[in-house]
Amino acid sequence: MPERLPDVSVIVATRDRPGLLERAVASILRQDYPGHIECIVVYDHVDVRDLAIAVGPDRSLKLISNTHKQGLPGGRNSGAEVAGGELLAFCDDDDIWLPRKLRAQVERLADPAIGAVSCGLRLRGPGIDKERVLDREIVTHEEFLTDRIMEVHSSTMLVRRSTWAAAGPVDEGIPGGYSEDYEWLLRVSAHTPIAVVPQPLVIVDWHGGSFYFGRWAMIVEAQRYLIRKHPDLSHSRVGLARLRGQIAFALAAGNRRTEALRELVAVLGLNPREKRVLVILPVLLRLMTGERVLRMAQKRGKGI
Incomplete structure (x- = not known):
């Protein structure tokens, strides 16, 4: 550990999940990190509620309202505005930090060339319990252009204030807040390599993306927004094919078959091996619904 331990502010955006929220906050305040931890719970346009959680030495708990646009992005930004720590972290309100998370990550940030650090995770939910840990200790911007790299989850991130x-x-x-974490990681990784502690130190409560079921038009607009905002995505044909494959899937699931077919042709032109083609075709041919395909993927701990 460095001689002087930096203060850490952890932002938890929430809406109305009190039991899960208390579990997440308790895991943050019980970290074995010997420095100061400030946990900021941001209530997203609902009443602020007290939490029955003990706050020990070198720990503080702040409960505030989201003063930005309703949704997860606004909640995180509201928390960052009032955070006092030199380091910023995020935790979804249904996830759990294992006790060593912050200590291990702060040790990695002792390297001044590193401005952000992630860690491995464990997916846990109905029918699934699996670790996802990267086999490397640095993730670059170029790698994020090619792949979302799901192991770098928002609940795993710790960044310097200067990086933020x-x-x-x-x-x-971004429409619906969809892919807001990936869009932010593209900007973070353009500024600094993201280090990885190769241990599963976060438990992600895997219940899939049912919130987005049926919101196919929003997904299409969000992914198109992402491509417009980050023209460097075109530097990777594989990465661009992945995003446009997601657009084609959402178009097919939303019964916009002509647009989906046109997008599918573009995907094949970018990368004939794009794996999403195999799930787009049965939806396009109306052999399966988009919801069914997505549920099948989520049972394996994956998305589309």
């Missing part, structure tokens, strides 16, 4: 300032806040303009 350079990358900018979470984008509140």
Whole structure:
């Protein structure tokens, strides 16, 4: 550990999940990190509720309202505005930090060339319990252009205040807040390599993306927004094919078959091996619904 331990502010955006929220906050305040931890719970346009959680020495708990646009991006930005720590972290309100998470990550940030650090995770939910840990200790911007790299989850991230300032806040303009974490990681990784502690130190409560079921038009607009905002995505044909494959899937699931077919042709032109083609075709041919395909993927701990 460095001689002087930096203060850490952890932002938990929430809406109305009190039991899960208390579990997440308790895991943050019970970290074995010997420095100060400030946990900021941001209530997203609902009444602020007290939490029955003990706050020990070198720990503080702040409960505030989201003063930004309703949704996860606005909640995270509201928390970052009032955070006092030199380091910023995020935790979804249904996830759990294992006790060593912050200590291991702060040790990695002792390297001044590193401005952000992630860690491995464990997916846990109905029918699934599996670790996802990267086999490397650095993730570059070029790798994020090619792949989302799901192991770098929002609940695993710890960044310097200077990194947050350079990358900018979470984008509140992305439609539905969809892929807001990936969009922010593209900006973070353009500023600094993201280090990885190769241990599963976060438990992600895997219940899939049912919130987005049926919101196919929003998904299409969000992914198109992402491509427009980050023209460097075109530097990777594989990465662009992945995003356009997601667009084609959502178009097919939303019964916009002509547009989906046109998008599918573009995907094949970019990368004939794009794996999403195999799930787009049965939806396009109306052999399966988009919801069914997505549920099948989520049972394996994956998305589309």
